[in-house]
Amino acid sequence: MxxxxxxILGALVAALRSRASLVVENxxxxxxxxxxxxxMTRPRLRPVDRAFWAVLSRAWSRWADALIIVKLxxxxxxxxxxxxxxxxxxSRPIGRPPLDAEIVALIGRMASENPVWSRRRIASELAxxxxxxxxxxxxxxxxxxxxxxxxxxxxxxxxxxxxxxxGTIAIDFLTVPAVMFNILYVFFVLALDRRRLLHxxxxxxxxxxxxxxxxxxxxxxxxxVRLIRHRDRIYGSVFNARVCHLGIxxxxxxxxxxWQNGYAxxxxxxxxxxxLDHVIVLGERHLLRLVQSHAAYYNEDRPHMTxxxxxxxxxxxxxxxxxxxxxxxxxxGLHHRYARAA
Numbered sequence: 001m002x003x004x005x006x007x008i009l010g011a012l013v014a015a016l017r018s019r020a021s022l023v024v025e026n027x028x029x030x031x032x033x034x035x036x037x038x039x040m041t042r043p044r045l046r047p048v049d050r051a052f053w054a055v056l057s058r059a060w061s062r063w064a065d066a067l068i069i070v071k072l073x074x075x076x077x078x079x080x081x082x083x084x085x086x087x088x089x090x091s092r093p094i095g096r097p098p099l100d101a102e103i104v105a106l107i108g109r110m111a112s113e114n115p116v117w118s119r120r121r122i123a124s125e126l127a128x129x130x131x132x133x134x135x136x137x138x139x140x141x142x143x144x145x146x147x148x149x150x151x152x153x154x155x156x157x158x159x160x161x162x163x164x165x166x167g168t169i170a171i172d173f174l175t176v177p178a179v180m181f182n183i184l185y186v187f188f189v190l191a192l193d194r195r196r197l198l199h200x201x202x203x204x205x206x207x208x209x210x211x212x213x214x215x216x217x218x219x220x221x222x223x224x225v226r227l228i229r230h231r232d233r234i235y236g237s238v239f240n241a242r243v244c245h246l247g248i249x250x251x252x253x254x255x256x257x258x259w260q261n262g263y264a265x266x267x268x269x270x271x272x273x274x275x276l277d278h279v280i281v282l283g284e285r286h287l288l289r290l291v292q293s294h295a296a297y298y299n300e301d302r303p304h305m306t307x308x309x310x311x312x313x314x315x316x317x318x319x320x321x322x323x324x325x326x327x328x329x330x331x332x333g334l335h336h337r338y339a340r341a342a
Contacts (some may be wrong), residue, residue: 054079099141103131106325106338107141113327113336116273124303128310129338130320165193168226171215172264173206173234174271178281186271186291187211189218192228192263195304196312197295202288206234212242224248228261270298275331290331297330301337 057079103126110122117125119139126133169191176184185206189199199218203210211234215227227243228251229235243250253260275294281287303309322340330337 051082054082099133099137103133104141106131107133107138108143109327110336110338111142114334116278116334120305121303124305124309125338127317128303128315129318129325129340167224168192168228169198169218169220169224170228170261170264171211172230172261172268173232174268176276176281176287178283178287184281184284184287186287187214188264188267188291188295189214189220190264190267191312194312195263195267195307196299197267200291200295202284202291204284208234208236208239209242211235212239215243215246215248220246220248226251228253228264230258230261231255275334278334279332294331297335297337301330301335 106126106129107122110117110125114121119135119142122142123133123135123138126138169189171187171189174186176186178184182204185203187199187201187203187206188197190196191198198220199214201214201217220227224246225248227248231252231254240250258265271291271294275290279290281290299312301311301315303311303315318340320340323342324340325338326341327336327338329335
């Protein structure tokens, strides 16, 4: 630009001179350019210089006669390069509209207040607040996205369960270490049609009669026709007789095949990730209080991908006009339910 402006001003001044003076000045300038061309191997041109010659080649028919410092093909290449960049800029992708700043802040808030939540979990919670945001967009704005391991596939059992979910329950035990290094056992009954927890209890001395009594306390006398469980010795003859008396058919998994009771195993992983991995259990009552509070959160608040991002007990979608968003602590503040307050 520093050399282009004086050249333009010089051209305007030269237009006022006589023809003889212009011819002599042109001859002097060409002689000097010839000397520079002999002494310099390659001139250093700036982008503005290239743009000047690219425009001049389109506006002046005799531009090639005045060209000395570079080759003719070089100027043509400059013009083609500028043409390509111009149309690349014209054809640039517009992209998706930016996400509202309030939703971006809400995603960051949910991720920070619930560190064990995944992008799908946050997207499901946003859907319940009237914001339909894709899980990929949620991951983009999460401070620390957390993935979850995929469960082993089970094509045969999955097809069976989909056709027989109604009236089917799954049961299992899981062990929890306490503060005094003793082992506590959590027993749960899970209904597979809506992934709803029917019953959860804690004991330090599991046995078959107690497990059978938990089936009765879960309210499985009516409507339940199938029960899926592992081949564990805790389910002895007393348990089999009591369940058979209730008219429930037992489906036992193959030896060393926990994936065949996939719904129960998935809930065990959920319970550990969402609460047990973040607390030190003080005793049986403490553990019972924790799992019961998580069971209420699991049934009433926590959305599930397989339930169309709804909770086992369906939640209503709150429109954005209902009021501001408030956080309701769940499970001792480890999780939250987000609702709109008028």
